[in-house]
Amino acid sequence: MRRILLLIVLLVGGIGALVTSGALDEVIDGLLVQFAGPARVEGPVLPITVDGAPQVVVLTRQVMTYSLGRRSTRSRAKTFFDLAAFDGRTAAVLWQRGLRTVTGDRAVNGLLLGRDGAVVWLYLDGIVGVATGDGQVVADAARLAEANPALAGQILPEARYYGFARGLVLTAADGRLWRIGPDLKAVAHDGPAPPSSAARALGLPEIPSVPVLAPSSIPPMGIALPPELEAIVARQQGAPPPADPGEVPAFHTPSSHGMFRAREMQVAGTWLALMDDPPSAGDVRQIGFARPPGHRYLGGLGDTATRQRLWHGRLRARSAAPPGWPADFPQTWGETLVIEGPRVLLPEQDFLGAGLFGDKDAPFVLAGADGRPAAVLLAHRSRLGEAGRVLLSRVDLAAGGGGRVAWTTDTTLSLVQSVMRGPGDAQARTLVLFGRQYRPDPNEPARDPYHNAAEILAAIDLETGTLGTHVFPLGDRPWR
Numbered sequence: 001m002r003r004i005l006l007l008i009v010l011l012v013g014g015i016g017a018l019v020t021s022g023a024l025d026e027v028i029d030g031l032l033v034q035f036a037g038p039a040r041v042e043g044p045v046l047p048i049t050v051d052g053a054p055q056v057v058v059l060t061r062q063v064m065t066y067s068l069g070r071r072s073t074r075s076r077a078k079t080f081f082d083l084a085a086f087d088g089r090t091a092a093v094l095w096q097r098g099l100r101t102v103t104g105d106r107a108v109n110g111l112l113l114g115r116d117g118a119v120v121w122l123y124l125d126g127i128v129g130v131a132t133g134d135g136q137v138v139a140d141a142a143r144l145a146e147a148n149p150a151l152a153g154q155i156l157p158e159a160r161y162y163g164f165a166r167g168l169v170l171t172a173a174d175g176r177l178w179r180i181g182p183d184l185k186a187v188a189h190d191g192p193a194p195p196s197s198a199a200r201a202l203g204l205p206e207i208p209s210v211p212v213l214a215p216s217s218i219p220p221m222g223i224a225l226p227p228e229l230e231a232i233v234a235r236q237q238g239a240p241p242p243a244d245p246g247e248v249p250a251f252h253t254p255s256s257h258g259m260f261r262a263r264e265m266q267v268a269g270t271w272l273a274l275m276d277d278p279p280s281a282g283d284v285r286q287i288g289f290a291r292p293p294g295h296r297y298l299g300g301l302g303d304t305a306t307r308q309r310l311w312h313g314r315l316r317a318r319s320a321a322p323p324g325w326p327a328d329f330p331q332t333w334g335e336t337l338v339i340e341g342p343r344v345l346l347p348e349q350d351f352l353g354a355g356l357f358g359d360k361d362a363p364f365v366l367a368g369a370d371g372r373p374a375a376v377l378l379a380h381r382s383r384l385g386e387a388g389r390v391l392l393s394r395v396d397l398a399a400g401g402g403g404r405v406a407w408t409t410d411t412t413l414s415l416v417q418s419v420m421r422g423p424g425d426a427q428a429r430t431l432v433l434f435g436r437q438y439r440p441d442p443n444e445p446a447r448d449p450y451h452n453a454a455e456i457l458a459a460i461d462l463e464t465g466t467l468g469t470h471v472f473p474l475g476d477r478p479w480r
Helices: 002-021 023-031 141-147 197-201 227-236
Strands: 033-036 046-050 053-067 076-087 093-103 110-116 119-124 127-131 137-140 162-164 168-171 177-180 186-188 261-267 270-275 298-300 307-319 335-344 355-357 365-367 373-381 390-397 403-410 415-421 430-437 454-461 467-471
Touching (some): 053 119, 076 119, 076 454, 093 127, 110 162, 110 168, 127 168, 137 141, 261 373, 270 355
Antiparallel strands (some): 033 053, 046 053, 076 093, 119 127, 127 137, 162 168, 168 177, 177 186, 261 298, 261 355, 270 307, 307 335, 355 373, 365 373, 373 390, 390 403, 430 454, 454 467
């Protein structure tokens, strides 16, 4: 009997020790069949500046499912939301923080809203603010209500009531708009309601993002039109430039990186175009009049399976009237552009599926030390098919009309979804891309290449072409 009692005491004590130490959880976890999915990026990424250095903030979601035994038909899930900051010049991880764990099958969505001072705002089943330096949570609905008695009982949980326009703007339950500062103090917002987080998640922001501009001595990243053509554009594009919303998530396109490439453009009066058929002098070129000033390009470009050469020449404005239109008749046809002296800029090279590369508004123009346009970027493909990768080439423009390829870099991406030119970098020395890398599997010909792709953040030095990448997920998620 004493031995039995002693065994019972030892057994109870051992179980107590396991519970106290947490080892029992590990024993139970060993009996569970677990499956950890990839850490997928949640919504568009957020380019910011910290102490003058570019960074990119990324929110990820990872789902882990488990069941008691392999034959069990019942399973449960845990969803982990993590926030991480990356160096905008190397794509190296600066910090990573677990924000929230959701148990069960309840659907929870997250979305970065913007950065205001020392606070990065995001929606994660409610409003959340984190410190820019380390991701520590510094604000939520309870703290906002505590800091602002007028908001007590007025903060709504749905995503559609939160927007960002150079600061967090929320719509209270009584319909009033409030702007929340980095100190968490609320003041009445006297402007229109900014786009909601839900609108940004759809990739349809009502306030378009504004590209980062170089100093006043350097031309903007868009196109420099000759003075005689500025009047044409001004007449056709009467809309004012969009308001600057501040540091907001980068524009994101789900499945078409053709939005970041253009077939042709102008650089300080020089016409550049990627064409598979030689152009002729006198060919008419059309300016894309639909975009507001500062956001113009000449001709979009979809995916193409042909090889192109880079051409250059001059554009001259002339009347768009039909040939033979009498000069004494009313001239209501407007003006158009025609090519003069087209020549191949790089006679020894052609490119597969190429386009002049930029953001969604215009191809990039890289400035030299004297502030004059010095180079452009070309995006092209390494090969056709899923195994093809996006290559990026810098083409330096010579004063006499020539050019050369300074470098070509394999971005490792199959699909470019976001483009950030040196976020926070006044000289725009770096380019940050986010996208997907298809990974063909000959054993699964019917699989979906998009949803089985790896998500990658790539940072490229625009002077040397040096590449730094980070491949998601961020790492194995410990069971908790």
